[in-house]
Amino acid sequence: MYATLSSFAQTWGLGLFVTMFLVALAYALWPANRQMFDHAAQLPLIDKEPSDD
Numbered sequence: 001m002y003a004t005l006s007s008f009a010q011t012w013g014l015g016l017f018v019t020m021f022l023v024a025l026a027y028a029l030w031p032a033n034r035q036m037f038d039h040a041a042q043l044p045l046i047d048k049e050p051s052d053d
Helices: 002-029 031-045
Strands: none
Touching: 002 031
């Protein structure tokens, strides 16, 4: 019983994680998301004026 469950979990777990990786990769490389990711990449470099608060 343990060997059957272990084999099932290893096989389908691998398939699940490969699918999740491919979905995340497609999301990151989707052309419509490029502007959002470019803006997020530039956020640390934006120099803001100090406020007088």
